[in-house]
Amino acid sequence: MSRILSRLPVTPPTLADVAERAGVSRQTVSNAVNNPELLRDDTLQRVQEAIAELGYLPNRAARNLRTRSSHLVGLPIKAVEEGTANAQMDRFVHSLVEASSAVGYHVLLFTGAQTGDPEDDLPGYDDLLRSTAVDAFVVTDTYLGNPQADWLNDRRAPFVAFGRPWNDPDARHPWVDVDGAAGTELATTHLIDKGHERIAWIGWRKDSLLGEERRAGWSRTMRARGLSTTGLASRVEDTVASGREASGVLLDEAHPSAFVCASDTLAMGVLHTLAERGLRAGPDVAVTGFDDSQVAQVVPPGLTSVRQPLEEVAVEVVKALANLLGPPSGDTRGVLLTPTLVVRGSS
Amino acid sequence: MSRILSRLPVTPPTLADVAERAGVSRQTVSNAVNNPELLRDDTLQRVQEAIAELGYLPNRAARNLRTRSSHLVGLPIKAVEEGTANAQMDRFVHSLVEASSAVGYHVLLFTGAQTGDPEDDLPGYDDLLRSTAVDAFVVTDTYLGNPQADWLNDRRAPFVAFGRPWNDPDARHPWVDVDGAAGTELATTHLIDKGHERIAWIGWRKDSLLGEERRAGWSRTMRARGLSTTGLASRVEDTVASGREASGVLLDEAHPSAFVCASDTLAMGVLHTLAERGLRAGPDVAVTGFDDSQVAQVVPPGLTSVRQPLEEVAVEVVKALANLLGPPSGDTRGVLLTPTLVVRGSS
DNA sequence: TGACACGGTTTGAACGATCCATTGAACGAT
DNA sequence: ATCGTTCAATGGATCGTTCAAACCGTGTCA
Structure with missing residues (x-):
C-alpha cells in the first residue's frame, strides 16, 4: 500500500490546525493572516507563534475558491520570431514577475492558438478568465488592428496594456507606454x-x-x-x-x-x-x-x-493592475514613460 | 451550436447548473468531463449539449482544492544578464508553455530572493509547493554547486531539470540535456x-x-x-x-x-x-x-x-513532468539530445 | 428462489479557506 | 443596577468540485 510515497512528507497544516494550537477559532487565524489589525495584540502574537511553529501557509486553492480570484495574471507570449532582435521581452517579463510578486500576484504564461491569426487566440483568454485561472491579463502588442484590446474591453475583462490604444484614443482600459x-x-x-x-x-x-x-x-x-x-x-x-x-x-x-x-x-x-x-x-x-x-x-x-525603461513599465503595469483588482484609488488611464539613449561605438 | 460567450459580471455556470439542465446529477456531469467512458452514450451526449449551451467550464479553484493539485508548473527565472548573448531562453520558455498546455498544465513564473545567492531562493520553492500554488518545478540551471536540485530532491519535491545532475551522477530526478x-x-x-x-x-x-x-x-x-x-x-x-x-x-x-x-x-x-x-x-x-x-x-x-534543440528539450521535459505527476509509465531518468550546426558567413 | 455481479447513476461528505451574523466581554454613562 | 456602544472572537454556512459509498434495475447462476 505504501508503494506510492506521498510527494510531500506530511499533509501541510491547515487553518484549523493552527487554530487548535493557538487556542482560538479558525476565523481568528484567518484574520491574523489577512486583517491583523482586527486582533488584540496578545492574541495576534499567540497566533503568529502557532503559525511559525507549524510552518503554516494558506492553501491557495481554498482561498481562491472562496474569494473567487486566483491572484494570477495571464501573460500571452507570442511565437519567437527568428530574424528580429526583440529579445528585450525578457527584461520586461522579469520585471513584471518581480513587481507582481511584491503585491501578491504571480504571472501565468499562455500561448494562443498558434495559427498566426490573433483572432484565434481570443477564446483562450475567455476560457482562462471564466475558469478563474487568472484574474486579469497583461497584453503587450497593441498595434493597430490588433483585436485583443477591443475584445477584452467588450467583455469587461480586466487587463492592462503595454502600448497605447492607437485605434481608440478614449479606450477605457489602463495602459503604459514609452514615448x-x-x-x-x-x-x-x-x-x-x-x-x-x-x-x-x-x-x-x-x-x-x-x-x-x-x-x-x-x-x-x-x-x-x-x-x-x-x-x-x-x-x-x-x-x-x-x-x-x-x-x-x-x-x-x-x-x-x-x-x-x-x-x-x-x-x-x-x-x-x-x-x-x-x-x-x-x-x-x-x-x-x-x-x-x-x-x-x-x-x-x-x-x-x-x-526603453522596461523595468519602470512593468512597475507601472503592476500598479495599474493593483488598482484594477484591488480597491481603486486613482484612475490614471495611461502612463507615458521616457526612454534613454545608450551611446556606443557606432556613433 | 454557437458558442456562448457570457459577459464577465454574471457568475459563470457551475456543475449544478449543467446537471439541472441535462436532468442528471452533479457527479454525472463531472464524469462527463473527466471520465466520459463511464457514461452511457445517450447521457453523455445530453450532458455535452447542456455543457455547450451554457458554455460551462470547470472552476479551476474548486477543482484544485478537491484534487489537491494546481495543474501549474513553476519556472524560476533568473535575472537578465546584460552582456551575455543568451536570450535563447525565450525559445525554451515558449515551447515549454506550448507543450505543457497540451497536457493540461500552465506555466507559472517566479523569481527568487534577488540576492544573487541561489541558496536564498530555496524557501520560495517550498512556499509555492506547500501552498499548493504549483505541482512541480522545471529548473534550468544545474551547474555544479547549484543547490537547487539537491534541495528539491531532499524534499521529495517533484521537478524536472534541463541540465544534467553534474555533481551527482545517480540523482533520482528526471532530466533532459543537450550533448x-x-x-x-x-x-x-x-x-x-x-x-x-x-x-x-x-x-x-x-x-x-x-x-x-x-x-x-x-x-x-x-x-x-x-x-x-x-x-x-x-x-x-x-x-x-x-x-x-x-x-x-x-x-x-x-x-x-x-x-x-x-x-x-x-x-x-x-x-x-x-x-x-x-x-x-x-x-x-x-x-x-x-x-x-x-x-x-x-x-x-x-x-x-x-x-540546441530547445523545442525538443521542452517536449521531453513535459513528458517527464507528465510521467512524474500522472500515472508513472516508464521511468526514463535522463534524456540526452543532439544539437545541430547552423552554418553562416563566419565559416 | 435467493444470492450475487454488473454498469450506470445518485447521494452525502469532504477539500480548506472566507463571509456573515452573532455572541460575549468590557466600559463608561445614565 | 441598567443600558447602549464598541471591540474581539466565534460558529455555521458557503464557494464548486471530486471522492467514496450506496443505490437500483437487470441478468446469471447455484
Whole structure:
C-alpha cells in the first residue's frame, strides 16, 4: 500500500490546525493572516507563534475558491520570431514577475492558438478568465488592428496594456507606454551634436502608428535644428535584409553621414551595408538603433540605441493592475514613460 | 451550436447548473468531463449539449482544492544578464508553455530572493509547493554547486531539470540535456572539412563541467583527425571582453585559422578582435559559436553556431513532468539530445 | 428462489479557506 | 443596577468540485 510515497512528507497544516494550537477559532487565524489589525495584540502574537511553529501557509486553492480570484495574471507570449532582435521581452517579463510578486500576484504564461491569426487566440483568454485561472491579463502588442484590446474591453475583462490604444484614443482600459518620439529625438539630437547634418531615417511602413511616432521624433528634431529631411527617409519591413537594402539605396542617392533607425534590427541591416562597403560604423557613418537589445550590446563596435525603461513599465503595469483588482484609488488611464539613449561605438 | 460567450459580471455556470439542465446529477456531469467512458452514450451526449449551451467550464479553484493539485508548473527565472548573448531562453520558455498546455498544465513564473545567492531562493520553492500554488518545478540551471536540485530532491519535491545532475551522477530526478560535446564536434568537423588545421578553442574556466564537456568535443575531434591541440586552447570568463582578449592572444601566439567557441558571447569577442585587426570573419578567419542566439543570426556576416534543440528539450521535459505527476509509465531518468550546426558567413 | 455481479447513476461528505451574523466581554454613562 | 456602544472572537454556512459509498434495475447462476 505504501508503494506510492506521498510527494510531500506530511499533509501541510491547515487553518484549523493552527487554530487548535493557538487556542482560538479558525476565523481568528484567518484574520491574523489577512486583517491583523482586527486582533488584540496578545492574541495576534499567540497566533503568529502557532503559525511559525507549524510552518503554516494558506492553501491557495481554498482561498481562491472562496474569494473567487486566483491572484494570477495571464501573460500571452507570442511565437519567437527568428530574424528580429526583440529579445528585450525578457527584461520586461522579469520585471513584471518581480513587481507582481511584491503585491501578491504571480504571472501565468499562455500561448494562443498558434495559427498566426490573433483572432484565434481570443477564446483562450475567455476560457482562462471564466475558469478563474487568472484574474486579469497583461497584453503587450497593441498595434493597430490588433483585436485583443477591443475584445477584452467588450467583455469587461480586466487587463492592462503595454502600448497605447492607437485605434481608440478614449479606450477605457489602463495602459503604459514609452514615448517613441522622445527616443528618436534623443538619438537625432545626439547625432546633430556630434556634427552630423545629413541624418537619414529608416523606419517601418506607414500603417504602423508606432513607427510613425518614432519617425516624428526624428523629423521634428531635424526641422527644429533647421536641417532638411527630404530624400532622407525610407520605410520598409522590420528585417535585417530590408535595413541593409534601404541603407544601400540611401547611401547611393542621398549621401547621409548618419542613420537613425526605428529598431535594432534595421540598424543591424545598416551595419551589414557598411561592412560590405568597407565603411566603419562610427568614424565613417554613424548608426543608432532602438530597443537596446542584446545584439546592440555585443555587436562590434557596439550599437548606440534607444533604451526603453522596461523595468519602470512593468512597475507601472503592476500598479495599474493593483488598482484594477484591488480597491481603486486613482484612475490614471495611461502612463507615458521616457526612454534613454545608450551611446556606443557606432556613433 | 454557437458558442456562448457570457459577459464577465454574471457568475459563470457551475456543475449544478449543467446537471439541472441535462436532468442528471452533479457527479454525472463531472464524469462527463473527466471520465466520459463511464457514461452511457445517450447521457453523455445530453450532458455535452447542456455543457455547450451554457458554455460551462470547470472552476479551476474548486477543482484544485478537491484534487489537491494546481495543474501549474513553476519556472524560476533568473535575472537578465546584460552582456551575455543568451536570450535563447525565450525559445525554451515558449515551447515549454506550448507543450505543457497540451497536457493540461500552465506555466507559472517566479523569481527568487534577488540576492544573487541561489541558496536564498530555496524557501520560495517550498512556499509555492506547500501552498499548493504549483505541482512541480522545471529548473534550468544545474551547474555544479547549484543547490537547487539537491534541495528539491531532499524534499521529495517533484521537478524536472534541463541540465544534467553534474555533481551527482545517480540523482533520482528526471532530466533532459543537450550533448554539448556532440555540438562542438559538429563545429570542429565542419571547420576541418573546410580545410582548417589550426583550430583554436575558447571556452570557460575549468570548474564549469558544461564547459569541459564542450571542450572535449573539440579536442577529441582534433585528435581523431590527427591534428594538434597544444597551445590552441584558452579558458576564460563568459564575456565578450574575455573572448576578445583571448582571441587576440591566441592569434599572436598560436596563429590559428579558425576558432571554436563555447558560446556565442565568446564568439562575438572573436569578431571584435577580427574587426579591429581588419580581418574578415569567414574568408580570413573562421569562427563558430554556441547557442544560435539572435546575435548570431543578425551580426554581419552571420555567425555559424551550434543550435540546441530547445523545442525538443521542452517536449521531453513535459513528458517527464507528465510521467512524474500522472500515472508513472516508464521511468526514463535522463534524456540526452543532439544539437545541430547552423552554418553562416563566419565559416 | 435467493444470492450475487454488473454498469450506470445518485447521494452525502469532504477539500480548506472566507463571509456573515452573532455572541460575549468590557466600559463608561445614565 | 441598567443600558447602549464598541471591540474581539466565534460558529455555521458557503464557494464548486471530486471522492467514496450506496443505490437500483437487470441478468446469471447455484
